[in-house]
Every structure is written in structure tokens, then in C-alpha cells.
Amino acid sequence: DIGHAQKLYQLQGLVDRVDLILSNESGFRSRWDRGFLIQSSRQRSETFSGMLQAFRLNLEALSLLALFVGVFLIYNTAMFTVISRRRDAGILRSLGATRFEIFFAFLSEILILGLIGGALGGGIGYFLTKLLTERIGSSISNLYFFLRPEPVAWSIWIPMVGILLGCGASLLGGIIPLVELIRINPVQALSGRVASRQSARRAKKVAWAGLLVLLLSLLLFLLPGSHVYVGFIGVFGFVLAASLLTGVFLLTFHRFLKKTLILLGGLPGKVAAGTIRQNLGRTGVAIAAFMISLSMSIGLSAMIGSFRQSLIWWMNTQIRGDLYIGKILEAEVPEDFFEELQKIEGLGGVHPYRNTQALYQYTSINISAVDARVLEKYARFGWLKGGNENWEPVKQGGVIISESFSRRFGVKSGDTITLEGQQGPAEFKVGAIFYDYTTEHGLVMMDRSTYVKTFGDRTLNNIGIFIDPDNPRKSELIQEVRKRAEARGLPVLTGTQLHENILEVFDTTFAITRSMRLIAIIVAFFGIAGALLTLFIERSREFGIYRSLGFSTDQVAKMTLMEGLGMGMVSFILSIGVGTALAILLIKVINIRSFNWTIFYFPSMDPYLLTGVIALLASIGAAVYPIWRVYRTYPQIQIREE
Structure with a gap:
């Protein structure tokens, strides 16, 4: 009861808000407008919605960035499907099927997988939402206004949106492998002698496209007074440009990669370095996906760390009291x-x-x-x-x-x-x-x-x-x-206790951001594993020849491990530059346009060391299953048609 509450908290005669149903709003406003804040329920809702706009937008953008990394995983999955069923495509072509019939047959398969994955993603996302709603509500209550979120109601639109995103991402990631499939000579497909080499010339053409996208992104950043949406488009463009430039970077630093892998693995390392370079169509995409994920890890960690240090600096300058009585x-x-x-x-x-x-x-x-x-x-x-x-x-x-x-x-x-x-x-x-x-x-x-x-x-x-x-x-x-x-x-808090409470709210707020980063890294991990599996299937005869010429099974396994480590190393080296640039963009562009405040950049080695360890473990983990396949496959089976 309001009277009891006023008495309990010594607030007699005081109220925070009065809700009214008015028949003459303009007349009421003309009488009581002075000294009071009068808002319609619609204006109040718009005020609350506006307060949450930047918070909501940042979560959506991070989700889309994770989906962007997922497109690379779909590409690798589609490529794996194409490679493993290339012989089937050759048989269909020899029986009279046209290239477009094969194209649409495999496209339908990829879209069905995207449909199933999107529906499952929508369902899993719904249950994750139920788990995260309370945490997000707590963050909103700490930062903006008290909010007790209602349980998320199930809607048919939840799986429908998942299906739409899943099919769209599948179409985007699967189109290039399918185009490659229909260009294959059926005789070569039947004999299993299709080369997967991507020339340096093609990598350079892709790099020119990357430079064009990068230039457009920079122009978006330089637009005066641009909306935060323009900033996010610029960030997505920058990430896309970095992925398109991966192939040229790999070609440029191949000599360094080769020397490093020879130092680590000897002859198998030398062969692995050559394989990574010669199969840019396979390795380049996996490296790009992993690089983007590692860059997200570095960029977000550096941004959050700089924000935290800026907050500590602010507290040490403004909140300097010995005690605070609330x-x-x-x-x-x-x-x-x-x-x-x-x-x-x-x-x-x-x-x-x-x-x-x-x-x-x-x-x-x-x-x-x-x-x-x-x-x-x-x-x-x-x-x-x-x-x-x-x-x-x-x-x-x-x-x-x-x-x-x-x-x-x-x-x-x-x-x-x-x-x-x-x-x-x-x-x-x-x-x-x-x-x-x-x-x-x-x-x-x-x-x-x-x-x-x-x-x-x-x-x-x-x-x-x-x-x-x-x-x-x-x-x-x-x-x-x-x-x-x-x-x-x-209640009484010391200045130190108040600082700790503020930092606790800060860390809770960014817990969801960290989970987005983890999801992207997991997706990219499967991308590296998929690329290694694709290379294993595509080069099974090559592996058999190596073993027939004197390579031991251990050396072939070591070569596979060196390929995984090589791709992880290139991804990490690239992510150092891209991640640092991403952190600066998040701090100097996105945060200012979203929240209108300055975050000071505080360089730290922690994000780079943590990301380096993640890259090493993920590269080794991604090579485990392909290595197991090496030990389970016999050379005479691999070269029985030679």
C-alpha cells in the first residue's frame, strides 16, 4: 500500500509518479505543465526505448559478426561436401545430367541443411534467450532503469528468422564451391585427379577487391556526423576486406612460414608449407575465418580492457571520497x-x-x-x-x-x-x-x-x-x-568498496560480449578442422604416394599437424594487426557514435597472449581428427587406381 510505504520510508506526501487517464490532455497540460514533467504513455515508452537503443544495437551487431564468421564455416562445409561427392557429380555428368541440374541438386541439399540448421539455431537461440534474459535485465537495471523482463514467449517467427538467416548464410557460403563443382571435367572427377590449386593471380584479384572494400569502409568512417549504423557497416566492410586480403598476405609471408614449419617439423613441415600455399582455395578461407575470430577476441578484449581502465581512471578522479552513505x-x-x-x-x-x-x-x-x-x-x-x-x-x-x-x-x-x-x-x-x-x-x-x-x-x-x-x-x-x-x-561503503561494486556491474554487463566472442572462436575452430579434412580427402592419393615413397605414417601425421599449426600461425599473425585496428575502430568510432563518450586506449599484452594460446590449442585440436584418419587409412587403398 502506498500509504504504508510512505510511512515506512519516511516519504509522507511524496510520490514518484502519477498515472492519469485524461479526457482533455491539452487542458491538463496548460494548467499543470509548469514545475512538472508530463509525458504520455507513448512518449514514456519511446524514452525507455531510446535509452536502450545503443545497448540493443551493440548486441545485434556482435551477433551478426558471429554469423559472418559462420558463413566461412558453411563455405568449408559446402566445400567438404563438394570434394567428398565429386565422383558422384562426375557419374551424373557422364549419365547425361547437365551442369545446372547438378548445381541445383547440390544447392538444394545445402539449402535443406541451412533450413534444418536455421530452425535448430532458432530453437537453441530461444532457450539461450531464456537463460540470458535475466542477466540482460540485471544489466539494464544497473545501467538504465529497473527492469524485470517477462519470460520470452514462443513465436513461430523465432524458427522462421533462424531459417531465413540459415538459408541466406548457406547460399552465401555454398555458391562458390558449387560453381567450382560444375566446372569440373567429368573424366577428371571420375578419376579423382582434379587439382585444387588457386593461382597467385587469382589471389591478387581478390586482394584488389579487398582494397576496394577497405577504401569504401574508410570513407564511411570519415563521413561527418554519421549514424552508428554507418559505423557498423564500415566495421563489417573492414573485416570483409581483411578476409579478402588473406591470400595475398599468405603469399607474401610464405617464405617465413616455410622456414618456421621446417624448423618445427623438418621435411613434413616443408611439405605442409607448400600445401598451404598451393591450396589457397581451401586454406585461405579457413585462415580468414580463424583470423576474423581471433581478431574479434583481440579487438573486443582490448576495447573492454581499455574501457575498464578508463572507468578506473574516472573513478580515481571523481569518486575520491573516504565514505559514501547511500x-x-x-x-x-x-x-x-x-x-x-x-x-x-x-x-x-x-x-x-x-x-x-x-x-x-x-x-x-x-x-x-x-x-x-x-x-x-x-x-x-x-x-x-x-x-x-x-x-x-x-x-x-x-x-x-x-x-x-x-x-x-x-x-x-x-x-x-x-x-x-x-x-x-x-x-x-x-x-x-x-x-x-x-x-x-x-x-x-x-x-x-x-x-x-x-x-x-x-x-x-x-x-x-x-x-x-x-x-x-x-x-x-x-x-x-x-x-x-x-x-x-x-548503508555505508568505503570508496574502495564503491569502486569494486561499479567494476562488478561493468564486468557483468560485458559478460554477454565475451560469450559472443567465444561462439565465434568455436565456429572458426570447426572451420580449420573442416579445411584440414577437405585437404585430407582431396589429397588422399597424394598421401598414399608419400607413404609409398618412404614417408612413415608418423611423418604424414606430422605433416597434417604442421598444416594445422601453419594455418593457425598465419591466422594469429594476421589477427594481431586486424584485431588492433578493430579495437581502435570500436573505441574511436563505434563507442563514440553509440554512447557519445571517449574511451582512452590502454595498450595491454594480455589480449594478444590469450589469443595466441587459443590459436595454438585450436590449431592442434582441429588437426586431431584428420591425424586419426591418417592412421586409419592404408596407402595401398589410397593409390589403388594409380
Whole structure:
């Protein structure tokens, strides 16, 4: 009951919101518009939806990037199907089937597999959604507004979307192997003597296409004031360009690869290096897929790590209090308690803080009320320009704004903004702009005296306690403040504890991003395994000849292992450059366009070392089954038709 809640939390006469059914909306607005925030239910829904737009868009983009990697896996799967059934295609051609009949027969098979995979993906995705909904709801509650998500209702559109994506990806990944299939001479297909070599000339043609895509992507990044969608298209273009340039990179660094594999594996390593180079049509795609996955791992890890370090820097500059006294649920901190703390001798500063939401140009923003004199003395704000002199305009009735507010509304230092106050519109001069990560929707900060005068709101969300470091009574004062707060039932956190809580929210928010990265790596792992299997089937006679000429089974197995390691090594070397570039694009382009704030790039070796270990383990793991097939196949069977 609202009356009981008001009494329990000492909020008599106060309410957060009133829901009304009106017969004359314009008349109501004309009477009560001043001093109140009036929104229709539709406007409120649009406000909440707008707050989540960037969050939702980033999740969708990461999902599509994982699907993009999946296209390469489908390519390898389609190529494996083509290679393993090339003889069947030759028989059909010799019996009179046309090339197009064979093409559509195999295309139908690939589309059916895509349909089944898409339907299964939709179903599995639905159950994953049920598992992740609570976690996403928790992140939204921590970052934006309280949300208790309803269980996801089953809809026929869930598998339908999965089928659409599955068939589309299958068509994209399967078209090139099928075109290669119908070009095969039926006599060669029947005899199993079809070469799979891709010339350096073809790789260079593909590279020219990659350079063109890269140029278009760079142009998209340079477009002034572009929407975040344009930025994401540019990122996808950059990733596509990097994959198209893989073949030329492999040709350029083949000599280094050859020397490395000879050093690791001797003669089998030398043969493996030649195989990787001569079979670009098979190995190049697997390397590109694995490279993109590793680049995602490096790029996302570097972006998240830089964001985390930027957040730590921000906390160390703005959240510098020794103690923070918060509220209980919806109950605010009593103002008389704030006045009580001010009377304690020895406290360097008692900082009252109030944060609330408001509308600016019909868009949701945050307004914070602070004590400018306390923050000027104890905080070390990160300013886009200037230093602590920026507090002077705040003490004189002006405001400072966050970087996100400045970028979102195009407001600069010296401009004037208008906010709806208790007595009507109030104008404020912007004194400075500061770095902030509390909200991407924009923050206006003013002195508490200005806030109370404008909005008539004396509410406190929390109180910060600052004590001079050289005060000999520091521990005693902390204990006294804690004791008084606990006597009123108010929670108390040290500055360190508050920092840890903020970082915990941050890590929880990015847990889903890390899972997307893991999915992409798993998909690429199967891509490498599929490429090795394709090479094994296509070169089975070649393996038999090697063994007949004196290669032992162990040497052939070692050659297969060297092929896997070689592809993994090339993928990792490529991913170092592509992943670093991807991290910079995510930080300097996507984050600014999505959230309107600056993330500082903090270089770290951790993403590269972790990705290197992943590449090594995945390369070895992908070679296990092909090696097992080597030991299970006899050379006389492999060359019985020679």
C-alpha cells in the first residue's frame, strides 16, 4: 500500500509518479505543465526505448559478426561436401545430367541443411534467450532503469528468422564451391585427379577487391556526423576486406612460414608449407575465418580492457571520497542527517549528491546536484579543456556538462541551455565539459544551491565524506560517521568498496560480449578442422604416394599437424594487426557514435597472449581428427587406381 510505504520510508506526501487517464490532455497540460514533467504513455515508452537503443544495437551487431564468421564455416562445409561427392557429380555428368541440374541438386541439399540448421539455431537461440534474459535485465537495471523482463514467449517467427538467416548464410557460403563443382571435367572427377590449386593471380584479384572494400569502409568512417549504423557497416566492410586480403598476405609471408614449419617439423613441415600455399582455395578461407575470430577476441578484449581502465581512471578522479552513505531502497538520505554530519569537527568535506532524470529537447537526460566547493577541493575531474578553474561558473549559478551531453546535443562551453524548472524555463550558461561514464544520455551538473532554487527539490541520494589524508583522527572519524549512519539504518561503503561494486556491474554487463566472442572462436575452430579434412580427402592419393615413397605414417601425421599449426600461425599473425585496428575502430568510432563518450586506449599484452594460446590449442585440436584418419587409412587403398 502506498500509504504504508510512505510511512515506512519516511516519504509522507511524496510520490514518484502519477498515472492519469485524461479526457482533455491539452487542458491538463496548460494548467499543470509548469514545475512538472508530463509525458504520455507513448512518449514514456519511446524514452525507455531510446535509452536502450545503443545497448540493443551493440548486441545485434556482435551477433551478426558471429554469423559472418559462420558463413566461412558453411563455405568449408559446402566445400567438404563438394570434394567428398565429386565422383558422384562426375557419374551424373557422364549419365547425361547437365551442369545446372547438378548445381541445383547440390544447392538444394545445402539449402535443406541451412533450413534444418536455421530452425535448430532458432530453437537453441530461444532457450539461450531464456537463460540470458535475466542477466540482460540485471544489466539494464544497473545501467538504465529497473527492469524485470517477462519470460520470452514462443513465436513461430523465432524458427522462421533462424531459417531465413540459415538459408541466406548457406547460399552465401555454398555458391562458390558449387560453381567450382560444375566446372569440373567429368573424366577428371571420375578419376579423382582434379587439382585444387588457386593461382597467385587469382589471389591478387581478390586482394584488389579487398582494397576496394577497405577504401569504401574508410570513407564511411570519415563521413561527418554519421549514424552508428554507418559505423557498423564500415566495421563489417573492414573485416570483409581483411578476409579478402588473406591470400595475398599468405603469399607474401610464405617464405617465413616455410622456414618456421621446417624448423618445427623438418621435411613434413616443408611439405605442409607448400600445401598451404598451393591450396589457397581451401586454406585461405579457413585462415580468414580463424583470423576474423581471433581478431574479434583481440579487438573486443582490448576495447573492454581499455574501457575498464578508463572507468578506473574516472573513478580515481571523481569518486575520491573516504565514505559514501547511500539510501535504503526508495527512501532518500534524510537532510537532517546531512546537517548532523556537517557539525562533526575534523571532516574535510561533507558532499551532498542528488541525481534525477529530466527532459531536454524532449530527450531524457540526467541532472546532478553537487557541492562545487567540496569537489573543487577533493575531486580531480577530467576536463576536456581547462582545470579546477572550471568550478567557478558552477559556484556562480552556471552548469557543467558531460562529454556525452555535449556530443548528443551539440552544446559547447559558453553556450546557454534551457531546463524546465519549478517556476518555468530556466537558462544556464555552460562553464565547461567533463569526461563522464555514468550515463550516455547526457549529464548536467550544477551546485546544490542552484538546483534547489531551480527545482525546489532538497532530496539527497547519497552523501560523500572526505577526510584529509594527513588528519591523525582519520580512522576515528570514519568509525564515528559509520556508527551514526548505521544507527539510522543507512548503508555505508568505503570508496574502495564503491569502486569494486561499479567494476562488478561493468564486468557483468560485458559478460554477454565475451560469450559472443567465444561462439565465434568455436565456429572458426570447426572451420580449420573442416579445411584440414577437405585437404585430407582431396589429397588422399597424394598421401598414399608419400607413404609409398618412404614417408612413415608418423611423418604424414606430422605433416597434417604442421598444416594445422601453419594455418593457425598465419591466422594469429594476421589477427594481431586486424584485431588492433578493430579495437581502435570500436573505441574511436563505434563507442563514440553509440554512447557519445571517449574511451582512452590502454595498450595491454594480455589480449594478444590469450589469443595466441587459443590459436595454438585450436590449431592442434582441429588437426586431431584428420591425424586419426591418417592412421586409419592404408596407402595401398589410397593409390589403388594409380
